[in-house]
Amino acid sequence: MIRFRPAIAVCLLGASAVAAAQADFAAQWPLTLEDPSASAYRVTLTPEIYAQVWSPSLRDVVVVDGDGRAVPAAFVDAAMAPATPTQRELPWFPLPADAGRRDGDIAAISEIAADGSLRRVQLRTSGGEAAGAFLVDASAVEGPVAALALRWDEAQPPFEQAYRIEASDDLRQWRNVHDEARVLDLRRDAQRLVERRIALPTPVHARYLRLTPVGAAAAPLRLQAVEAELAPVQAPVAWHWDLPVPQVADDRGALVYLSDGRFPVERIEIALAGNGTGRWTLERRDADDAPWRTVAADHVVFQAGSGADLRRSPPLALSAPVRDRQWRLTPATAAPGAPPALRLGYRPETLVFVAEGRAPYALQAGSARAARTDAPVAPLLAALRAQHGSDWRPADAVPGAMKVLAGEAALRPAAPTRDWKTWMLWGVLLLGVLVVGGFALSLLRGRKAA
Numbered sequence: 001m002i003r004f005r006p007a008i009a010v011c012l013l014g015a016s017a018v019a020a021a022q023a024d025f026a027a028q029w030p031l032t033l034e035d036p037s038a039s040a041y042r043v044t045l046t047p048e049i050y051a052q053v054w055s056p057s058l059r060d061v062v063v064v065d066g067d068g069r070a071v072p073a074a075f076v077d078a079a080m081a082p083a084t085p086t087q088r089e090l091p092w093f094p095l096p097a098d099a100g101r102r103d104g105d106i107a108a109i110s111e112i113a114a115d116g117s118l119r120r121v122q123l124r125t126s127g128g129e130a131a132g133a134f135l136v137d138a139s140a141v142e143g144p145v146a147a148l149a150l151r152w153d154e155a156q157p158p159f160e161q162a163y164r165i166e167a168s169d170d171l172r173q174w175r176n177v178h179d180e181a182r183v184l185d186l187r188r189d190a191q192r193l194v195e196r197r198i199a200l201p202t203p204v205h206a207r208y209l210r211l212t213p214v215g216a217a218a219a220p221l222r223l224q225a226v227e228a229e230l231a232p233v234q235a236p237v238a239w240h241w242d243l244p245v246p247q248v249a250d251d252r253g254a255l256v257y258l259s260d261g262r263f264p265v266e267r268i269e270i271a272l273a274g275n276g277t278g279r280w281t282l283e284r285r286d287a288d289d290a291p292w293r294t295v296a297a298d299h300v301v302f303q304a305g306s307g308a309d310l311r312r313s314p315p316l317a318l319s320a321p322v323r324d325r326q327w328r329l330t331p332a333t334a335a336p337g338a339p340p341a342l343r344l345g346y347r348p349e350t351l352v353f354v355a356e357g358r359a360p361y362a363l364q365a366g367s368a369r370a371a372r373t374d375a376p377v378a379p380l381l382a383a384l385r386a387q388h389g390s391d392w393r394p395a396d397a398v399p400g401a402m403k404v405l406a407g408e409a410a411l412r413p414a415a416p417t418r419d420w421k422t423w424m425l426w427g428v429l430l431l432g433v434l435v436v437g438g439f440a441l442s443l444l445r446g447r448k449a450a
Contacts, residue, residue: 026366050261065357267345
């Protein structure tokens with residue numbers, strides 16, 4: 001039995017360390033893994049988790065493995081798959097080099113499909129006129145075009161050419177998009193400098209694009225293909241709302257609302273109980289002993305109608321998320337009736353962690369003593385995305401039912417530790433001063449006696 005005592009001691013030490021770590025947090029949630037074989041996961045914070053968080057910077061949100069050890073984790077924007085631009089090849093047609101100077105009437109459309117796409121363009125040239133401009137058919141593109149990429153024959157002689165880019169929806173009225181977009185293919189010995197991409201100043205949504213050369217070209221461009229780079233489509237924001245309950249108004253009619261958690265508030269709606277209008281001042285603070293800070297002064301709030309005809313004042317948009325727990329509404333004049341509803345809009349954040357250690361994993365939150373150390377997760381995510389493709393993203397880890405750990409006790413800061421070394425050093429210095437003073441006093445007495 002003696003040979004097993006070291007192993008037992010190690011197990012007891014590990015268990016005590018896990019228990020100590022759990023005592024530092026208010027609660028934890030078991031995580032259900034979407035893909036048990038994944039190497040990285042993301043956890044979207046729930047209102048229940050936000051309600052337990054103590055730190056304004058979310059430093060007390062950690063993920064632990066099956067042994068209770070914290071795993072590398074961080075709040076990383078790259079947790080979501082980035083919106084990558086879409087490449088699409090477009091039909092194109094040659095035009096005379098001076099097509100842009102012909103009052104917009106550049107060609108006779110001999111055949112056009114019902115969806116607006118061009119099937120054939122017949123050039124009206126005076127004979128012997130070389131094609132130098134290009135008409136690009138973007139009628140089949142659903143979103144705006146952010147850039148164009150030109151591909152030409154590899155036997156193309158070296159060149160540098162600027163193009164004026166215009167847009168139209170009817171091939172008659174044209175609007176300017178880019179005054180001078182430059183492409184080039186230059187060679188010197190074994191070196192080659194190529195620029196095929198034309199970035200548009202702003203994304204353009206038009207049926208047709210026209211590229212007209214600016215100045216004479218040394219040799220016509222042997223164009224082979226035109227690709228459109230579509231601007232990424234931003235998904236609509238799915239706002240979540242916290243609805244704090246107002247406290248009793250003071251003698252000025254001010255209402256104090258206590259938020260349910262550390263939500264990253266970005267939008268604020270003030271909804272009146274019925275039809276009406278008024279001016280309100282909105283303030284925020286994080287604790288009872290903190291000063292109030294103004295969010296909006298003399299803000300006009302109105303509401304009229306009902307159902308589909310309901311009209312309300314627009315929400316307030318904050319320049320950056322705030323996590324204050326207290327909000328105060330003060331009317332400019334006494335407001336009779338039921339108090340307005342305060343709606344705090346936020347977007348739930350995502351914590352990304354690396355599958356280090358053994359499962360099962362759990363998320364812990366709520367601590368005035370423990371803090372997460374952010375790990376360099378972003379480079380790992382970039383490497384995994386490069387390996388698996390631009391659409392890759394960490395697998396989901398879904399929080400389960402909350403389990404109370406230390407509860408409210410974890411939200412009390414630890415008692416300050418005494419720095420005994422410093423006190424001992426000061427004691428030694430004081431003792432030295434007393435000794436030196438004693439020697440000096442004895443010397444003075446000896447001189448008086450002599």
